[in-house]
Amino acid sequence: MARVMIIGAGGVGSVVAHKCAQVPEVFTEIILASRTKSKCDKLAQEIKAKVPVSTYSVDADNVPQLTKLLKKTKPVLVINVALPYQDLHIMDACLEAGVNYLDTANYEPLDTAKFEYKWQWAYQARFQKAGLMALLGSGFDPGVTSVFTTYLQKHLVPTIKEIDIIDCNAGSHGLPFATNFSPEINIREITAKGRYWKKGKWMETAPLSVQKPFVMPDKLGKLNIFLLYHEELESLGKHIKGLEQARFWMSFGENYLKHLEVIRNIGMDRIDPVSFNGTQIVPIQFLAKMLPDPASLGPLTKGKTCIGVQASGKDAKGTEKVAFVYNVCDHQECYREVKSQAISYTTGVPAMIGAMLMLTGQWKGQGVFNMEQFDPDPFMAALSQHGLPWKVLKKRVFTSPIQ
Numbered sequence: 577m578a579r580v581m582i583i584g585a586g587g588v589g590s591v592v593a594h595k596c597a598q599v600p601e602v603f604t605e606i607i608l609a610s611r612t613k614s615k616c617d618k619l620a621q622e623i624k625a626k627v628p629v630s631t632y633s634v635d636a637d638n639v640p641q642l643t644k645l646l647k648k649t650k651p652v653l654v655i656n657v658a659l660p661y662q663d664l665h666i667m668d669a670c671l672e673a674g675v676n677y678l679d680t681a682n683y684e685p686l687d688t689a690k691f692e693y694k695w696q697w698a699y700q701a702r703f704q705k706a707g708l709m710a711l712l713g714s715g716f717d718p719g720v721t722s723v724f725t726t727y728l729q730k731h732l733v734p735t736i737k738e739i740d741i742i743d744c745n746a747g748s749h750g751l752p753f754a755t756n757f758s759p760e761i762n763i764r765e766i767t768a769k770g771r772y773w774k775k776g777k778w779m780e781t782a783p784l785s786v787q788k789p790f791v792m793p794d795k796l797g798k799l800n801i802f803l804l805y806h807e808e809l810e811s812l813g814k815h816i817k818g819l820e821q822a823r824f825w826m827s828f829g830e831n832y833l834k835h836l837e838v839i840r841n842i843g844m845d846r847i848d849p850v851s852f853n854g855t856q857i858v859p860i861q862f863l864a865k866m867l868p869d870p871a872s873l874g875p876l877t878k879g880k881t882c883i884g885v886q887a888s889g890k891d892a893k894g895t896e897k898v899a900f901v902y903n904v905c906d907h908q909e910c911y912r913e914v915k916s917q918a919i920s921y922t923t924g925v926p927a928m929i930g931a932m933l934m935l936t937g938q939w940k941g942q943g944v945f946n947m948e949q950f951d952p953d954p955f956m957a958a959l960s961q962h963g964l965p966w967k968v969l970k971k972r973v974f975t976s977p978i979q
């Protein structure tokens with residue numbers, strides 16, 4: 577039925593490849609492309625696909641080179657799981673070659689630690705004119721968190737006033753310091769100012785300055801969660817009518833925070849080039865090279881993640897409603913299935929599902945779309961079927977320290 581190209585062979589790319597190979601009736605041919613071809617070759621061996629798999633080296637920042645590869649291999653869809661810096665270049669190449677597009681993280685310029693949808697939303701007219709579809713942010717957060725929100729709106733809280741997205745990782749890899757996904761992107765995200773969306777305006781807080789303990793469901797224990805800016809706050813603010821407040825919270829362990837503080841204090845999180853022995857180096861990129869590869873954490877990580885959305889508002893009769901939808905994912909079970917920890921797994925599975933819904937026409941359109949613009953039901957059904965089952969609690973699980 578469909579030939580897809582997966583760009584990026586890191587932690588997330590590996591899960592996407594495994595999961596696409598599990599659905600051969602939809603993904604009838606898989607092309608793996610990344611900067612380093614040997615990673616694609618290794619992955620091709622690992623996934624044991626029943627469908628043809630080919631591998632290529634490509635620099636996705638080189639638009640003519642990627643366009644040439646797309647024209648030669650003719651996929652109907654590119655699943656972009658390289659880094660956010662590549663988003664616009666891959667979208668450009670898709671437009672040149674007439675290929676649909678999906679990603680899991682919004683564009684971020686290399687020289688500014690800032691992510692916003694404005695750059696990708698600006699492609700709306702070009703994708704529409706070309707009769708192509710681009711689905712933005714089909715990971716877990718962003719991604720499933722938007723689908724959880726529209727599910728809550730459709731079935732439980734018809735007029736949503738407030739949402740709190742809560743991302744907890746109760747797992748541990750046992751290493752002094754490592755990030756669960758791309759170290760550079762992770763550190764840029766966490767060290768940015770906190771921001772939340774309130775009545776159409778952004779409210780700013782100092783980095784990691786607002787925190788609260790959160791008792792996770794399913795007896796998973798208690799963790800401290802911190803207010804962060806996250807990209808889906810922007811698209812949910814735009815698309816969920818009547819929404820008054822949207823916030824995002826993430827858990828961090830003391831060890832992680834201790835290392836992060838030192839990294840910041842000594843300037844290793846700097847994203848501007850520094851002259852060293854006659855060479856220009858970017859401290860955060862050098863640091864990322866020294867840290868463990870997220871893809872190597874799979875066998876080490878134990879414990880569970882718990883990510884969910886709490887929505888509060890009213891039903892059609894004006895009665896107050898509040899509910900929490902969440903997924904719990906076990907790091908070791910993920911490793912047994914696809915040789916990756918749960919952070920890559922919870923991102924890669926929704927990327928495969930978004931692609932599947934596009935290819936089967938269950939989610940369709942021309943232009944650039946966010947996840948909350950589509951019917952959540954087929955996505956929710958697919959989550960349960962493909963390894964990320966979810967549950968609903970019809971009660972308040974979290975009260976924020978700020979209002």
Ligand code: NDP
Nearest residue numbers: 584585586587588610611612636658681715716717757758
């Ligand atoms: P990794 O760093 O593990 O892998 C990134 C991959 O992209 C590598 O294989 C790398 O190349 C490849 N790559 C980088 N630059 C280029 C380029 N110019 N051309 C071609 N390939 C390139 O990252 P992750 O797998 O952890 O993350 C992948 C994406 O998923 C990121 O955008 C991240 O932000 C996003 N993400 C989204 C989440 C969500 O819930 N929505 C959660 C976690 C991550 P090489 O072949 O040299 O290794």
